[in-house]
Amino acid sequence: MKRIFIIHYSLFIIAVAFCMAMTACTPNAPEPQGTTVTFEESDEILHLCRS
Amino acid sequence: MRYYTSADLEAHANANTLKNNRETPAKLTLYLHSYYLTDYMESDIPQAFLNRLETNMNALREGGAKAILRFSYKSSMGTSAQPWNATPEWIHRHIDQVAPYLKKHADVILCVQCGWLGSWGEWYYVDNGFKFNPSRDADFEPRWEVLEHMLRAVPEDRQVALRIPAYKMRYLKMHGDTAMTPLSAEEAYQNTPKARICGHNDCFVSSSNDVGTYNGGNKERNFWAADTKYTFMGGETCEKKMPYSGGEYAIKEMEKYHWTYLNRDYREEVTGMWRADGTMDTILHRLGYRFVLDKAILTPAPKAGNSFEAYFQLRNVGFAAPNNKRAVELVFVNAASGRKHVFPQTAADPRFWLPGELHKFTLACTLSDMEPGQYKLYLNLPDPYPSIHDNPYFSIRLANKNMWDEATGYNFIATVNVE
Numbered sequence: 001m002k003r004i005f006i007i008h009y010s011l012f013i014i015a016v017a018f019c020m021a022m023t024a025c026t027p028n029a030p031e032p033q034g035t036t037v038t039f040e041e042s043d044e045i046l047h048l049c050r051s
Numbered sequence: 052m053r054y055y056t057s058a059d060l061e062a063h064a065n066a067n068t069l070k071n072n073r074e075t076p077a078k079l080t081l082y083l084h085s086y087y088l089t090d091y092m093e094s095d096i097p098q099a100f101l102n103r104l105e106t107n108m109n110a111l112r113e114g115g116a117k118a119i120l121r122f123s124y125k126s127s128m129g130t131s132a133q134p135w136n137a138t139p140e141w142i143h144r145h146i147d148q149v150a151p152y153l154k155k156h157a158d159v160i161l162c163v164q165c166g167w168l169g170s171w172g173e174w175y176y177v178d179n180g181f182k183f184n185p186s187r188d189a190d191f192e193p194r195w196e197v198l199e200h201m202l203r204a205v206p207e208d209r210q211v212a213l214r215i216p217a218y219k220m221r222y223l224k225m226h227g228d229t230a231m232t233p234l235s236a237e238e239a240y241q242n243t244p245k246a247r248i249c250g251h252n253d254c255f256v257s258s259s260n261d262v263g264t265y266n267g268g269n270k271e272r273n274f275w276a277a278d279t280k281y282t283f284m285g286g287e288t289c290e291k292k293m294p295y296s297g298g299e300y301a302i303k304e305m306e307k308y309h310w311t312y313l314n315r316d317y318r319e320e321v322t323g324m325w326r327a328d329g330t331m332d333t334i335l336h337r338l339g340y341r342f343v344l345d346k347a348i349l350t351p352a353p354k355a356g357n358s359f360e361a362y363f364q365l366r367n368v369g370f371a372a373p374n375n376k377r378a379v380e381l382v383f384v385n386a387a388s389g390r391k392h393v394f395p396q397t398a399a400d401p402r403f404w405l406p407g408e409l410h411k412f413t414l415a416c417t418l419s420d421m422e423p424g425q426y427k428l429y430l431n432l433p434d435p436y437p438s439i440h441d442n443p444y445f446s447i448r449l450a451n452k453n454m455w456d457e458a459t460g461y462n463f464i465a466t467v468n469v470e
Binding site for chain 1: 073076077078080081115117332335336338339340341343344345346347348349350351360362413434444445446447448449450451452453454464465
């Protein structure tokens with residue numbers, strides 16, 4: 001019984017840690033609040049300064 | 052990219068030609084300046100030749116273009132053309148002669164091909180103190196001395212290109228069975244040979260191994276595919292050999308090896324085929340970087356003297372990152388007075404805005420010394436060199452509609468009311 005509890009508890013901790021890591025690292029982290037501006041893509045060939 | 056030899060440079064490389072070339076459908080802004088020192092294999096480079104180099108670099112700056120440079124001695128691999136290069140002593144002396152010009156004009160140099168050895172400076176048909184088909188470490192030593200001299204002669208913030216991946220791998224002791232470790236993000240853009248050695252492929256999609264470019268097979272291909280995330284890659288085709296020269300395959304290869312430049316004129320039977328089937332149009336859209344801004348989220352109701360943040364989502368749909376330094380600035384222009392407030396963003400580094408990825412970042416500033424009022428907010432991506440920082444020819448234009456301000460080189464984001 002004790003062993004089962006330890007295994008379940010460990011799995012729970014791992015799952016929590018995984019979720020926390022995903023929240024911190026995910027590219028889908030919440031965007032900031034503010035005034036949103038969107039832009040339209042151009043299909044024009046551009047002058048490139050080639051950095 | 053258009054290829055200019057020494058003779059072409061004498062005839063055509065002036066600022067007006069370059070400005071006119073910017074307005075052609077291909078919107079040319081990049082040239083390979085290939086200097087042949089055939090007449091000076093056993094003498095100093097005369098001052099008149101060096102003056103020509105200076106004139107050409109000044110023309111680039113005035114004409115809104117940059118160059119890839121290469122120095123070599125012969126443009127033929129025939130035995131009648133031997134010797135194919137000068138002796139090591141003369142090569143080192145010649146590098147010392149051109150070095151001050153490379154440093155002085157770094158602002159209009161994209162990168163420098165290592166050159167000097169062999170026909171076309173490609174390090175294959177070599178003689179005169181350099182070992183043809185080298186195999187032992189000692190065989191490579193004279194070559195590494197030239198490479199290291201070039202790394203010193205070329206400004207620290209510019210890369211030096213080697214013709215095949217095996218040369219960089221050998222120099223960094225990654226050849227044979229040794230583990231291959233291409234440049235990592237942490238190592239990129241440092242002043243180290245590993246970060247500063249890039250590549251060029253002058254037999255692009257010209258056979259199954261690009262005519263000896265990848266003699267070592269997949270290990271070399273994988274090395275270049277990873278290394279070129281942070282180093283320049285470009286060149287030309289040298290032969291039409293299907294299916295390798297086909298347009299779709301070429302685009303996949305340019306994606307894989309992060310191409311920034313292509314000689315549009317050579318070989319014409321390949322580039323002409325790409326023009327006819329529409330491939331060249333895709334290539335012209337995607338060579339180098341191409342930044343598309345999708346969205347910005349701005350601090351609502353910003354107040355003078357307070358902090359301001361602009362969050363951006365940007366995609367790079369080009370083949371490559373901009374591999375040279377690039378500044379990032381938020382610019383506010385007062386609608387009534389025209390007064391400009393520039394906020395440099397030193398933490399932002401577009402060299403890491405890699406292709407095929409969505410980039411999310413926040414730029415921030417304090418609106419100090421600003422009066423309340425209406426402002427136009429711009430994202431400015433100028434060249435960091437002071438000589439061309441304020442020249443819109445050299446500022447990055449985002450691939451979006453209704454954003455580009457041709458007079459300033461700024462990208463318009465929004466009108467902002469500062470309270």
